[in-house]
Amino acid sequence: MEYPNNDNNGLPRATRDVSLHELSTRLAEFSQVRGWDQYHSPRNLLLALVGEVGELSEIFQWKGEVGKGLPNWSSAEKEHLEEELSDVLLYLVLLADVCGLDLGQAALAKIIKNAIKYPVITPHNNDHSQNPTNSK
Numbered sequence: 001m002e003y004p005n006n007d008n009n010g011l012p013r014a015t016r017d018v019s020l021h022e023l024s025t026r027l028a029e030f031s032q033v034r035g036w037d038q039y040h041s042p043r044n045l046l047l048a049l050v051g052e053v054g055e056l057s058e059i060f061q062w063k064g065e066v067g068k069g070l071p072n073w074s075s076a077e078k079e080h081l082e083e084e085l086s087d088v089l090l091y092l093v094l095l096a097d098v099c100g101l102d103l104g105q106a107a108l109a110k111i112i113k114n115a116i117k118y119p120v121i122t123p124h125n126n127d128h129s130q131n132p133t134n135s136k
């Protein structure tokens with residue numbers, strides 16, 4: 001198993017698109033060689049996911065509103081955020097896998113469902129009551 005800084009085409013990792021399938025495959029290998037599969041029940045993975053969401057939340061705790069792009073954050077703070085976001089994503093992918101679900105397809109289907117539930121507002125259907133950010 002290699003974890004390259006560059007992809008097979010020599011592109012920097014930041015420009016390489018990573019699929020959920022690749023993450024799933026690498027997670028399966030990571031767990032299998034360590035004998036951790038026995039601990040990866042859906043319930044255990046959900047609790048681990050929630051714990052990681054807590055660690056992610058701690059990063060933003062007490063900071064007040066944070067600007068897009070994190071303009072005043074240090075590189076160390078951004079790296080910490082990357083790590084915790086990754087922990088959340090990896091547990092989410094693993095949870096979907098042990099439940100036998102295709103997370104990528106499910107997420108695409110959910111976007112379509114949301115598009116139907118929350119149609120684009122035009123001058124002809126100017127009903128803001130369906131906007132989830134509208135508290136009315």
Ligand SMILES: [Mg+2]
Nearest residue numbers: 052055084087
């Ligand atoms: Mg963590």
